Amino acid sequence: MEKYDVVILGGGNAGMGVTVATRAAGLSVAMVEARDLGGTCPNRGCTPKKVLVAAGHALHEIERACEHRITVAAPRLDWAALIDREQAMVRDIPDRLAGVMAMRGVDVIHGEAAFVGSNAVRVGERQLDAASIVIATGSRPRELCFPGAELMTTSDDVLSDRALPSDVVFIGGGIIAFELGHVYARAGVRVTILEALPQMLGGFDPDAVDQIRGESERIGMRLLTLALVKRIDRVGERLRVLFANDNSEHTIEADRVVNCAGRIANTDGLDLGAGHVAHRDGRIEIDAFLRSRSNPAVHVCGDAVWNSPQLSPIATYEGRIVGRNIVEGAKHQPDYSQIPSSVYTVPAVASVGLTEAKAAEGGLRIKVQVNDMRGWLSARTYAETVAWSKIIVGVESDHILGAHVVGHAGEELIHIFALAMRHGITATDLADNLYGFPTFSSDIKNMM
Numbered sequence: 001m002e003k004y005d006v007v008i009l010g011g012g013n014a015g016m017g018v019t020v021a022t023r024a025a026g027l028s029v030a031m032v033e034a035r036d037l038g039g040t041c042p043n044r045g046c047t048p049k050k051v052l053v054a055a056g057h058a059l060h061e062i063e064r065a066c067e068h069r070i071t072v073a074a075p076r077l078d079w080a081a082l083i084d085r086e087q088a089m090v091r092d093i094p095d096r097l098a099g100v101m102a103m104r105g106v107d108v109i110h111g112e113a114a115f116v117g118s119n120a121v122r123v124g125e126r127q128l129d130a131a132s133i134v135i136a137t138g139s140r141p142r143e144l145c146f147p148g149a150e151l152m153t154t155s156d157d158v159l160s161d162r163a164l165p166s167d168v169v170f171i172g173g174g175i176i177a178f179e180l181g182h183v184y185a186r187a188g189v190r191v192t193i194l195e196a197l198p199q200m201l202g203g204f205d206p207d208a209v210d211q212i213r214g215e216s217e218r219i220g221m222r223l224l225t226l227a228l229v230k231r232i233d234r235v236g237e238r239l240r241v242l243f244a245n246d247n248s249e250h251t252i253e254a255d256r257v258v259n260c261a262g263r264i265a266n267t268d269g270l271d272l273g274a275g276h277v278a279h280r281d282g283r284i285e286i287d288a289f290l291r292s293r294s295n296p297a298v299h300v301c302g303d304a305v306w307n308s309p310q311l312s313p314i315a316t317y318e319g320r321i322v323g324r325n326i327v328e329g330a331k332h333q334p335d336y337s338q339i340p341s342s343v344y345t346v347p348a349v350a351s352v353g354l355t356e357a358k359a360a361e362g363g364l365r366i367k368v369q370v371n372d373m374r375g376w377l378s379a380r381t382y383a384e385t386v387a388w389s390k391i392i393v394g395v396e397s398d399h400i401l402g403a404h405v406v407g408h409a410g411e412e413l414i415h416i417f418a419l420a421m422r423h424g425i426t427a428t429d430l431a432d433n434l435y436g437f438p439t440f441s442s443d444i445k446n447m448m
């Protein structure tokens, strides 16, 4: 039996976040990682995905070159070489992070951990006892249960498959389907997204979603809502998806069908019962301080938290909060109200704060300004296909309550709005600010 102050299960953003305060306080810390240090974001998520998105940007710019009076030949994309570039970019990340953990004095143990008691886990033959155990085991794709569901692939496969398919169906119209769908569509793949609900990209402002829907259709993507997949069959080398939509049944054939129907907390193999960690179907019951309600020695952070946004900066943020709570006692609670996030389509859909519907629900008097900026000089200069914003301001407070931008470098601009929200900078002050000109940022004063 080995004794530690803290044992962290999972070496992704959340787990790494925990090590900051705990090691600064001199606690002994072990991190158990079943796969690659760094977890999803750098190895199978944000970072490799963005390499493909960057290629999508380049193809988009080439498509728009004629607007700048440039004639270019039809581009030829070497997909296998692009995947090689992407994989090479992330290959050494686990080793680099192993170096960071060693410098920080964290013992990294490779293997799969499961509870064997309230304060104990087993990894292979080893038993680790600790005053605090942190579940930072991330998420995995939600299993779907129609016949043939086992024929689906996942985002992991898209990011590593060197063969470019000709037709792909994404099941679920959320962030991953849109991001990967845009890359594929620009690479010449016929893309269909089948979404079960009436709105794609749930949680984003519906008007912003309409903007990216239009752009997605412009580049040839087929988007269906209220589409209920009934089964998938293998037909030779291809797959046939049977789904109901518009009161009738339809089929579509594709080389790949990708499960993009959301991700769930990865807690199945942890034997939570042995750790006295109460849960419902793997959703761990936690208090406001990210601690297990049934076993206060156990903390949860990152995608393993079933009801907070599954984003890489949130995983780090929650991990850091857990680390501080372990050191200082249960004092710190997460605040999710001002988190900037983007869907990295081309162009991106960027958002912070409340949607218009949520702001209106609160009963506050709000001022909503929607701008189609395509006619603005800045958007015309760059021949933007979409340049749109919706900014929501409280009438009495003059505070920004929500900002939603599609195009116009929204994935960067959104941080200016987030900063204003976080530090109480009013819309008037934001408009009065001096901005370099001509820039997209200088348009902020006209957006509100």
Ligand SMILES: Cc1cc2nc3c(=O)[nH]c(=O)nc-3n(C[C@H](O)[C@H](O)[C@H](O)COP(=O)(O)OP(=O)(O)OC[C@H]3O[C@@H](n4cnc5c(N)ncnc54)[C@H](O)[C@@H]3O)c2cc1C
Pocket (backbone or CB within 6 Å): 009, 010, 011, 012, 013, 014, 015, 032, 033, 034, 035, 036, 037, 038, 039, 040, 041, 042, 044, 045, 046, 047, 049, 111, 112, 113, 114, 136, 137, 138, 139, 155, 156, 176, 266, 269, 270, 301, 302, 303, 304, 310, 311, 312, 313, 315, 344
């Ligand atoms: C395709 C894709 C693209 C994404 N793009 C973005 C993006 O652009 N921006 C963004 O903010 N977020 C993005 N995300 C989400 C982001 O990657 C996650 O929110 C984040 O990585 C979660 O971090 P985590 O530490 O909670 O989990 P993870 O990074 O998944 O880490 C959990 C770790 O726990 C390990 N583990 C699991 N079970 C055990 C066990 N029993 N014992 C030991 N170790 C175990 C796993 O091997 C894994 O390494 C993306 C996700 C995906 C899938």
Ligand SMILES: NC(=O)c1ccc[n+]([C@@H]2O[C@H](COP(=O)([O-])OP(=O)(O)OC[C@H]3O[C@@H](n4cnc5c(N)ncnc54)[C@H](O)[C@@H]3O)[C@@H](O)[C@H]2O)c1
Pocket (backbone or CB within 6 Å): 144, 171, 172, 173, 174, 175, 176, 177, 179, 194, 195, 196, 197, 199, 200, 201, 202, 227, 228, 229, 259, 260, 261, 262, 263, 309, 310, 311, 341, 342, 343, 344
């Ligand atoms: N840019 C980013 O920040 C980024 C990028 C990728 C992933 N992520 C994170 O990863 C998480 C998972 O992404 P995701 O795209 O898988 O999930 P998601 O939650 O964004 O979308 C899942 C979609 O699938 C639909 N769905 C569920 N079951 C279905 C079914 N049987 N048939 C058809 N549709 C179905 C849901 O209604 C939903 O619209 C997200 O919550 C996100 O936070 C973030």
